[in-house]
Amino acid sequence: MIQEYCQNAIARAEYKKLDDGTWFAEIPGFQGVWANGESIEACRQDLWSVLEEWLVMKIQDGDPLPCFNGLSLHVKEVAVA
Numbered sequence: 001m002i003q004e005y006c007q008n009a010i011a012r013a014e015y016k017k018l019d020d021g022t023w024f025a026e027i028p029g030f031q032g033v034w035a036n037g038e039s040i041e042a043c044r045q046d047l048w049s050v051l052e053e054w055l056v057m058k059i060q061d062g063d064p065l066p067c068f069n070g071l072s073l074h075v076k077e078v079a080v081a
Contacts, residue, residue, distance in 0.1 A: 005073050006051055012068065013047055015040060029066045030054065 015025045018036070023043035026034040033054050037043035055073075058065055065073045 002055070002073065006048065006055070008069055009051055009066075010044065010048055013044070015043065027051065029068060 009027050009030060012029075013025045013027045015023055018024055022036050022038055023040045024034065024036045025043050025047045027047070030051065033047070033051050035043055035046035035050050037046050055065065057063075
C-alpha cells in the first residue's frame with residue numbers, strides 16, 4: 001500500500017531543469033517534498049527518498065497525509081499486548 005502510494009505521488013512530480021544544468025522536482029500537495037540532482041533520474045531517486053522520510057515523519061507526528069487519485073493512507077494505532 002505504501003509503495004503504491006509513493007509510486008503514484010512520484011508520478012505527479014513536476015520537474016524543472018535549472019540554469020546550472022541540474023534538475024529540481026517537487027510533488028504538488030506534498031509541502032516540503034522536493035529534491036534536486038545532476039540528472040532527472042538522480043533527482044527522481046532523491047525525491048523518492050525525501051518522500052519516504054517525509055511520510056515517516058508525518059506518520060510519527062500523527063499529521064494527515066494527502067489524498068489524491070483516490071489513494072489515501074490511514075494509520076491506525078494498535079494496542080500492544
